[in-house]
Amino acid sequence: MNYAFDYGWLLEYWPVLLKGLAITVELTLVGGVFGVALGVACAWARALGPKWLRPIVTTYVEMIRNTPFLIQLFFIFFGLPSLGVRLGELEAANLAMIINLGAYGCEIVRAGIQATPKGQFEAGASLGMSRIQTFWYVVLIPALQRIWPALSSQIVIVMLGSAAVSQIAAEDLTFAANFIQSRTFRAFEAYFVSTAIYLALAIALRQMLRGLGWSLFPKRSGR
Template identity: 60%
Template sequence: MVTLDFAAVLQAWPLLLRGAVFTVGLTAVAAALGMALGVACAWARSSGPVALRGVVGAYVELIRNTPFIVQLFFVFFGLPSLGVRLTPEVAAVLAMVVNLGAYAAEIVRAGIEGTPRGQVEAARSLALSEAQVFLRVVLPPALGRVWPAMVSQIVIVMLGSAVCGQIAAQELSYYANLIQSRNFRAFEAFIVATGVYLALSLALRHALYWIGPRWLFGRTPRLH
């Protein structure tokens, strides 16, 4: 007879809470920096110099075609051989930013390529600089068009942060593993962790859908 003892896991709720808070913070920093990197790379691939397009294209293909855990291990274990030593937390953020940046670049580029040419020409006729055209005319509606895909990618990156516990970054899965190593309740510990990840994913998705139209690309007009 198998008996489940969730109380043995839930009594360690301060550790689970600490891990969840760290995961949220890790995701927030990675999402902000990763999106900024993605926008810069999307601009480079759509309007940048030829040489820059090649460099960015190579970066995007490299990251999108290799596992995140390999990228994480390269940052944490590989860079020290070049004299660059990072804490687990900084390594986790850096790996997540680099990973999200590559995927965000292609997502944003798809939105940019959907911008009507006449809209860009009209903006240029108003004597706006190329930077103003991109930031004020091209980018906001482009983000609006691809925001659902961007939200999904950010959620995926948040869930991928679970492997950061492999380098001792103290996120949620790290503490779930720590708890089960103390009470040997692995099934219960990871069931609880799964529930927390599910709640975080749903909350993050709703938060991003609220933030996007209000802070990044303006409200979507309502049809009457």
């Protein structure tokens, strides 16, 4: 059977795609910023924090890293209302992405922290730095320099994984593709275009994170 490709529907449905793209970008931005912040906090807790806090953080990290993102999303959106916590689609999607990236980011950042020689802690103390100053300037910044490529890759993976939020009717790019396909019955064209947009978005995000790494860590980038 011959299939006639038709992309004429783009003229009618481009606002739907644009809205989906905007929501995907918003999810990535919020999830990336707060997810990395949560990952840094958890990495500190596991590597340098008080002993009573470490098992709690370890349980969170292992639970998230060993369960599917989709199940985590369903638990937040469908499960929490049973406990009286009701979230909208985008709120649940943002929270799920933050929690997911926080767990993976924790292990990535912790690896960088544990690679810091213990003598640098003593050097910070000898210079009169507080524990917070020592962690920020002596431990965290060099650790982030070492693990920035891995952390950047994880952020891109989480962005691509955001396609799952369409399952709770969050109107992201995948939701837009599903909507267009259901109206036009042009599945190939709808998903081909959405795939191309995801590819362009992933490449752009990776380049942006690389540029951010050059800006934050000029020595590592060779500048």
